[in-house]
Amino acid sequence: MNFPDLKEARKRTSNKVNILYDRYNIPERIMNIGYGKSYSILTYGCQMNVHDSENISGIMEELGYSRGENYETSDIIILNTCAIRENAHNKVIGILGRIKHLKEKNKQLITILCGCMAQEETIVNLIYKKYPWIDVVIGTHNIYELPLVLEKVIRDKKQEISVYSAEGDVIENLPVKRDSKYKAWVNIQYGCDKFCSYCIVPYTRGKQRSRLPKDIIKEVEVLKNDGYKEVTLLGQNVTAYGKDLNSNYTMANLLEDVSKTGIERIRFVTSHPWDFSDDMIEIIAKYDNIMPYIHLPIQSGSDNILKKMNRRYTIDEYKSLFYKLKKKIPGVSITTDIIVGFPNETADDFKKTLEIYNELKYDLAYTFIYSPRNGTPAALIKDEISLEEKEARLHTLNQIVNRYAREANQKYLYKTVPVLIEGPSEKNNKVMGYTDTMKLVNVEADLSYVGKIVPVLITEVKTWSMEGVIKVD
Numbered sequence: 001m002n003f004p005d006l007k008e009a010r011k012r013t014s015n016k017v018n019i020l021y022d023r024y025n026i027p028e029r030i031m032n033i034g035y036g037k038s039y040s041i042l043t044y045g046c047q048m049n050v051h052d053s054e055n056i057s058g059i060m061e062e063l064g065y066s067r068g069e070n071y072e073t074s075d076i077i078i079l080n081t082c083a084i085r086e087n088a089h090n091k092v093i094g095i096l097g098r099i100k101h102l103k104e105k106n107k108q109l110i111t112i113l114c115g116c117m118a119q120e121e122t123i124v125n126l127i128y129k130k131y132p133w134i135d136v137v138i139g140t141h142n143i144y145e146l147p148l149v150l151e152k153v154i155r156d157k158k159q160e161i162s163v164y165s166a167e168g169d170v171i172e173n174l175p176v177k178r179d180s181k182y183k184a185w186v187n188i189q190y191g192c193d194k195f196c197s198y199c200i201v202p203y204t205r206g207k208q209r210s211r212l213p214k215d216i217i218k219e220v221e222v223l224k225n226d227g228y229k230e231v232t233l234l235g236q237n238v239t240a241y242g243k244d245l246n247s248n249y250t251m252a253n254l255l256e257d258v259s260k261t262g263i264e265r266i267r268f269v270t271s272h273p274w275d276f277s278d279d280m281i282e283i284i285a286k287y288d289n290i291m292p293y294i295h296l297p298i299q300s301g302s303d304n305i306l307k308k309m310n311r312r313y314t315i316d317e318y319k320s321l322f323y324k325l326k327k328k329i330p331g332v333s334i335t336t337d338i339i340v341g342f343p344n345e346t347a348d349d350f351k352k353t354l355e356i357y358n359e360l361k362y363d364l365a366y367t368f369i370y371s372p373r374n375g376t377p378a379a380l381i382k383d384e385i386s387l388e389e390k391e392a393r394l395h396t397l398n399q400i401v402n403r404y405a406r407e408a409n410q411k412y413l414y415k416t417v418p419v420l421i422e423g424p425s426e427k428n429n430k431v432m433g434y435t436d437t438m439k440l441v442n443v444e445a446d447l448s449y450v451g452k453i454v455p456v457l458i459t460e461v462k463t464w465s466m467e468g469v470i471k472v473d
């Protein structure tokens with residue numbers, strides 16, 4: 001048994017990061033341990049988790065398990081959890097009750113909890129004391145050990161907690177079963193050293209560790225040869241890519257090298273404004289296959305709050321970066337994240353958030369009410385602002401977010417834009433896909449277009465999506 005330890009998780013040393021190519025392997029004796037059995041993964045949270053679930057699927061299928069039709073009838077249920085907000089926590093805690101019920105009916109059912117909640121000291125202690133029917137808790141740093149942990153639980157029929165609060169290594173060569181044949185997530189970096197005062201990620205994901213450029217490029221080349229059209233380079237703070245590699249190789253260099261592979265579309269998330277370099281902007285502007293879409297979290301419009309958040313930039317610095325991006329990258333679409341109701345955010349602080357939003361007119365924003373995370377500095381601040389007030393602020397902000405989202409879409413009306421068609425739309429007889437600028441489009445077309453980038457004439461715009469038809473010359 002290994003439990004997480006918050007104090008350990010907070011530590012940062014100058015120890016070298018190990019890049020381990022042969023750490024993951026499955027012993028012969030358990031190669032087919034899952035033959036004839038099924039697994040389901042319930043994934044919560046960000047794109048990193050979505051991609052981690054693709055790796056977990058890869059591991060499960062190498063063990064012989066096949067994907068179940070739904071979690072309620074599967075032999076193994078894996079909860080890949082998120083710790084970023086209370087909401088994500090509650091969803092997982094909510095489903096635990098349902099799974100307990102399934103477990104009472106089927107004693108052979110195995111339940112695994114992994115992801116960021118598995119790295120939280122309080123959560124794991126709670127699971128140990130109150131949820132003995134969760135068979136495995138495995139952390140973000142050692143998911144490669146899942147086969148051995150699973151073997152142990154099947155053999156011993158005892159709860160296994162296997163979580164390390166380490167700074168972390170880079171584990172290469174994990175298997176992957178991707179959800180799409182056209183769009184792929186590619187990790188370029190793990191962990192984060194920014195320690196924004198509200199954020200639990202530096203504790204749950206460890207220190208910043210960049211993958212080597214050669215491993216990333218090779219992965220993209222293989223994807224391209226397999227027919228993939230789009231890659232999204234993933235990390236908690238991709239703009240800081242390379243800073244831990246002890247070389248001068250930066251995110252700008254990586255973007256240029258990935259661009260030269262010739263893959264048709266390249267995206268990247270998430271960017272921290274503090275590390276966004278002029279070189280990066282030049283490269284994005286220079287190469288057509290780097291998409292003109294930037295997600296650039298601002299979090300607040302008030303310097304006072306940004307300082308308390310430990311965001312390391314002022315509003316003036318952010319604005320100067322924003323306008324540089326708009327000027328140098330024609331047609332760029334910029335989206336953001338905003339937290340309202342950070343502890344003791346005043347009416348004036350919030351007004352500044354509205355003012356900056358009205359000035360910058362983002363294409364879209366993901367807005368949230370601040371959620372205290374145990375163990376972070378912000379969670380210790382005594383907050384005088386009521387939840388009702390925070391909800392009212394969120395509502396006010398969302399109204400202007402919606403207004404500008406619609407206005408941004410309006411610019412596309414009767415224009416022809418490239419769309420990568422991904423699959424059937426939720427609407428009858430249509431397919432859906434995204435523009436280069438990350439706008440969702442429902443297209444009147446059949447499934448033969450799936451996986452292709454096609455010119456689409458936009459015929460109608462809404463707040464969250466657009467409608468279009470394929471343009472034929």
Ligand code: SF4
Pocket residue numbers: 192193194195196199200201202236237272
């Ligand atoms: S940069 Fe992002 S992941 Fe890192 S601490 Fe700040 S909010 Fe969290």
